Amino acid sequence: MIDRSQAPAIKDAVEFEVLLKPYELFRLDNGIPVYVIRSEEQETLQLELVFPAGSWFETGSLVAASTNFLMKNGSSKHSALEINEMAEYYGAYLNRNCFHENATFTLHCLTKHTADLLPILQEVIQDPVFPEEELAIYTQNMKQKLAVNLQKCEFVANRHIDKYLFGEFHPYGRVSSMEAFDALQAESLRAFYKKHYTYNNCKIFLAGNLPADMIPLLNRYFGSTNWNGENHMLRPELPILPAEERKFRIFNDENGVQGAVRIARPFPNRYHPDFPKMLVLNTIFGGYFGSRLMSNIREEKGYTYGIHSQMYNFRQASAINIQTEAGRDVCEATVAEIYKELELLQKEIISEEELSLVRNFMIGSILGDLDGAFQVIQRWKNLILNDLDEHYFYNNIRTIKTITAEELQQLAKQYYNREDFYELIVI
């Protein structure tokens, strides 16, 4: 009989060498950089175009996101239906996304259809017309979606906590509203598009199994002209205006059976030397299933289905945000337990066993995240768009492997003080 109480020997994940596979870099004739990670195993491909066209750069609320969304809804040659039809015929997924800093277009397709899909992608990127009709439908539908979301305590809580942290005039704290949707004008979307979706603002990230003539194809559709002209974009420095008051209780639904709890504080951005170290402390505190918060508030007390602590990593500033939905009658108790756990990390040194577990978990998780070309290009994209390189990646790995319990306690003393946190419950 085997002794089942005895764990099999393991290799510590910290001993694994985590390698970030290097990318290939091409430049199209007009200078657009194309970053490539190849893999031959599957017949699939992912192509992403990134522009600095996020909410950071908009002058009116929702302009960046709406521009990004509506680019796909009609060109001078084709209607929204025809564009969707052409892409979907090939089983391709053509998605767009708008974030605080950047806006993206992503094409996922089978390698064999690439040449048929690039002309459609070109039209969407270089020739959108923003029809009034499409804008009207979009506005109406987004307002209806917002009305439904405003009934959810977690949605309302997320909006408020961002406002407290960054101020409602800052793009990180600004939220959507019925009025802002009503104020959208096709003309301002066109102007925003013309200024931001230019060839010299474009970066391309490519992964998967590429057709042999991929670079010539990209050159033909995206590299042969200086489409939309040259833009010299300035990055305005916007002031962050956090709220003065720190404690909030909001009733969104008097019959709610749960409350959304948010405990958050501002934190320096990823370029600060404490940032990678805080990623480790945050993991211990509330960043994985075995975290302090989960063990206490879910697995010990059963107050919630899940509780997490997260580090925002926006470019200008970041934040620590602890979030959960808890039973209505235990929301206040949950807040008290969160503070208790914060203080515990200040008072007591973390055991070597727990620290070693978190190191192994984090390294194992990075190893898993780097599995496959699509994931590897994602890592590179995050580095490149933030003007970082592989040294930053390897420095983070080194931090995970070498940070000491004393350093973590020091960080807790510096950043886990109750009085620095915003506190919110939305029922």
Place this chain on the structure above:
Amino acid sequence: MANGLRVIVHEDNTTPMAVVNVLYDVGARDEDPAQTGFAHLFEHLMFGGSVNIPEYDEPLQMAGGENNAYTTNDLTNYYVELPAENLETAFWLESDRMLSLAFSEKSLDVQRKVVCEEFKEHYINKPYGDVWHKMRELAYSRHPYRWMTIGKELSHIEDAKLDDVKAFFFRHYRPVNAILSVAGKVTTAQVKALAEKWFGDIPSGEKYVRNLPVEPAQTAPHLLEISNKVPLDALYKTYHIYPRKDQRYYTADLISDILSGGGSSRLHQALVKEKKLFSYIDCAHFGSLDAGLLSIEGKLVKGVKMKDAEKGIQEELEKLQQQIIPERELQKVKNRVESMLAFEDMGLLSRANNLAYYELMGDAGFMNKEFEHYERVTTADIHQEAQTIFSEKNSNTIHYYAGN
């Protein structure tokens, strides 16, 4: 294996990782109607420590691994992904919880609460959160698909007793009811040896013979009207379709794509863009192993009357019943499936999950033949099935009104 455990190996040397997936042939359909939500409650208890290992997560995280699980009305699936060099840790953990759980009042008490919070978070404290409970009850009269995986009501979970829980475990979570699939940087010889070492001595258990009531064909339309504190009127319709292994299931799947697979699909184009009856509309199906439901759900544009919205849907369904769809449109939805299957195949985890799932359906090898079933569907099949599925007497409708 001798104890009835089925083991599947998928070698992939392009990754440093391994996935160990254990599928148990037990889902919400195997529950007592008076004790629903047990299979899902079990999923939670399975992380509360097993007979020889007090903590499941800690040793796994120490080995650089991550894990999770899901329960459906058909099955329960646990999976671990970890660096392949630490493969044995996953075998040790999974085999010990198959051997027996560390049943305790404390663990049961906490997980009851956690599951109740999950129930509240997803089905009570959200606008329209109750609709699929009500729809299942409306559409099924006998088959246990008439309750959701989370359970019919909170009290079933709140009243769960340790003895009932133990009995449920020893009835269902045995080698003879389980499929183990291992994928990644592993070899068949290695997996064979580890499986023998860790799972070989677990008593096989009795094969659970499923004997579920067959849902009789629906003979009249069902309608339910609800008024609730939501901002928009909403419309939900479902229609009975066929079991997962029936060729007509694939036809129904393609019909749902024709209706709402992407921006160029029929419902979106006709009802959101052209007639502006809905701000959102979607068609999907439950994908269940026994005969499932195809569903259409939409939020009405403010000011649109329920009967006009319903008529809009009806007209689109009638088009499918009356006119043969163009070959190109059928090819489009087939291309969509081909592409979706290829993207699904990229992940090690989803390959391991799928191998176990197809084995549950009878043969892991079916996984490679899946697309052939879709290729076989013709425009005439679509035409014929649309007439059967969308017949009025096969329909279940919920009018969900925005009240105060």
